[in-house]
Amino acid sequence: MTPENRPGGPTRRNERGRERNRSGSRQFSSTAPAERTRRADPARLVAYEVLRAVAADDAYANLVLPGSIRKHRLGRQDAGFATELAYGALRAQGTYDAILALCVDRPLTQLDPAILDALRLGTHQLMAMRVPPHAALDQTVGLARAVIGAGPSSLINAVLRKVSRKSFDEWLDALVTGVEDPVRISSLRYSHPEWIVRALRQSLVNHGRPVEEIDALLEADNAAPVVNLVALPGIGSLDEAMAAGARSGELVKDSALFAAGDVGRLESVRSGKVRVQDAGSQLVARALAAVDLDRRGAGGEQWLDLCAGPGGKSALLAAIAAQRGDTLVANEPAEHRAALVRQALGAVDPAVWSVRVGDGREIGAAYPEGFDRILVDAPCTGLGALRRRPESRWRRTASDLTELGPLQRGLLAAALEAVRPGGVVAYVTCSPHPAETSAVVQDSLRGREGYTLMEAGPVLDSVSTGRSLQAGHGATAQLWPHIHGTDAMFLALIRRTAG
Numbered sequence: 001m002t003p004e005n006r007p008g009g010p011t012r013r014n015e016r017g018r019e020r021n022r023s024g025s026r027q028f029s030s031t032a033p034a035e036r037t038r039r040a041d042p043a044r045l046v047a048y049e050v051l052r053a054v055a056a057d058d059a060y061a062n063l064v065l066p067g068s069i070r071k072h073r074l075g076r077q078d079a080g081f082a083t084e085l086a087y088g089a090l091r092a093q094g095t096y097d098a099i100l101a102l103c104v105d106r107p108l109t110q111l112d113p114a115i116l117d118a119l120r121l122g123t124h125q126l127m128a129m130r131v132p133p134h135a136a137l138d139q140t141v142g143l144a145r146a147v148i149g150a151g152p153s154s155l156i157n158a159v160l161r162k163v164s165r166k167s168f169d170e171w172l173d174a175l176v177t178g179v180e181d182p183v184r185i186s187s188l189r190y191s192h193p194e195w196i197v198r199a200l201r202q203s204l205v206n207h208g209r210p211v212e213e214i215d216a217l218l219e220a221d222n223a224a225p226v227v228n229l230v231a232l233p234g235i236g237s238l239d240e241a242m243a244a245g246a247r248s249g250e251l252v253k254d255s256a257l258f259a260a261g262d263v264g265r266l267e268s269v270r271s272g273k274v275r276v277q278d279a280g281s282q283l284v285a286r287a288l289a290a291v292d293l294d295r296r297g298a299g300g301e302q303w304l305d306l307c308a309g310p311g312g313k314s315a316l317l318a319a320i321a322a323q324r325g326d327t328l329v330a331n332e333p334a335e336h337r338a339a340l341v342r343q344a345l346g347a348v349d350p351a352v353w354s355v356r357v358g359d360g361r362e363i364g365a366a367y368p369e370g371f372d373r374i375l376v377d378a379p380c381t382g383l384g385a386l387r388r389r390p391e392s393r394w395r396r397t398a399s400d401l402t403e404l405g406p407l408q409r410g411l412l413a414a415a416l417e418a419v420r421p422g423g424v425v426a427y428v429t430c431s432p433h434p435a436e437t438s439a440v441v442q443d444s445l446r447g448r449e450g451y452t453l454m455e456a457g458p459v460l461d462s463v464s465t466g467r468s469l470q471a472g473h474g475a476t477a478q479l480w481p482h483i484h485g486t487d488a489m490f491l492a493l494i495r496r497t498a499g
């Protein structure tokens with residue numbers, strides 16, 4: 001594992017999270033824990049609140065974090081420190097718990113969950129942020145005294161001292177020594193549940209990639225994704241983003257990569273004319289629009305986004321449709337998510353789009369042969385977008401895969417009924433797992449006359465910036481974080497040949 005791609009990534013900071021530790025010293029404070037600070041450093045307090053909300057309230061870290069940063073009035077640098085600490089500790093939780101299990105004299109399940117979260121934060125500072133050990137200890141003990149009470153300070157101090165006696169690489173070696181099972185080794189080294197390691201190994205093989213790529217894939221999950229922007233065609237411009245430090249996207253046209261801080265300060269983004277969207281999502285939406293249809297419907301084509309919420313792909317599709325004189329129906333069953341779709345479509349001429357609130361599985365009966373192009377961006381496990389939500393890998397379970405199957409098949413079946421002869425359906429997931437990608441497509445086409453699977457790879461290439469993405473395998477296509485730098489989007493394009 002390279003230091004940059006370790007869960008959380010390394011930085012050298014002092015206890016305030018501001019200055020770099022150039023000495024790399026492993027000096028400890030000579031002060032007894034009980035005499036040390038009783039004050040919680042606000043940045044660490046924010047990270048602690050995020051971990052607690054995730055563990056105790058099932059909260060999403062990315063939703064809790066901004067409110068906590070505001071509540072504690074963190075400046076930009078401290079906010080960055082808190083983000084790195086919270087997200088890093090959450091991503092690396094599996095590895096850190098394995099380390100902590102070797103340093104605590106009882107099963108971790110017998111620890112107060114609040115103490116365990118404090119230990120995870122201390123461990124992340126020691127292992128990946130290179131905060132000086134004395135600062136990591138003092139500040140974690142101070143945090144625990146302020147928010148949990150004086151009781152656990154000796155325990156936290158003693159455990160973190162043990163953790164600090166080895167470097168992260170030394171701990172990783174200690175964890176995997178004597179372990180034979182490659183799945184367990186990858187799980188420990190790259191902090192993923194074993195069932196996800198197994199699922200992703202299976203996914204690589206299913207899409208024609210060597211299973212040896214698994215570590216690179218897991219490593220890519222541990223790196224925070226760069227913000228990708230798309231200028232809505234005919235509506236937005238990337239000029240402001242480029243002037244603010246963005247660089248042109250390498251995969252897809254009219255896109256940019258923005259690593260210059262808070263993207264919300266750009267007026268073009270606030271107005272919705274430029275949108276934050278993963279390059280993989282841009283590619284699959286553009287691929288649907290790029291398919292050559294044998295004939296155009298009278299008065300422009302009708303497009304359908306069957307699973308539209310929160311509306312990212314709808315906005316891009318509607319902007320393209322507007323340029324061509326086509327129209328888009330964006331369907332979403334949940335009213336609050338349909339409201340997000342309307343908001344996402346706000347920058348596009350309202351004459352071009354409409355939002356339907358309803359179950360996508362009913363669309364075939366409601367609009368038989370009613371659409372020229374249909375996007376089925378199906379609800380899925382999100383195994384291809386684990387890098388976006390630091391806690392998601394610990395939330396998902398293997399049973400999610402089987403539970404989502406009937407819904408995914410129902411949605412694709414409805415789309416196949418709702419597409420007109422000559423039209424095309426794009427089945428898309430942000431998961432590479434065969435159970436929700438190729439198996440759904442194969443099952444839906446089995447015994448169904450009048451549909452063919454198109455070669456999706458060349459269509460994806462046709463909307464890239466010119467390079468061959470080499471994403472095709474069989475007739476479908478699969479993008480990968482470790483190869484393309486995108487979420488692991490799957491794309492199948494199904495043409496209806498006969499009514």
Ligand SMILES: C[S@@+](CC[C@H](N)C(=O)[O-])C[C@H]1O[C@@H](n2cnc3c(N)ncnc32)[C@H](O)[C@@H]1O
Nearest residue numbers: 306307308309310311312313359360377378379
């Ligand atoms: C992967 S997300 C779609 C993301 C969206 N296309 C975008 O780019 O912003 C899947 C969506 O399917 C919706 N969904 C769930 N059940 C559905 C159903 N029965 N019919 C249609 N959509 C459904 C979910 O609410 C969720 O918004």
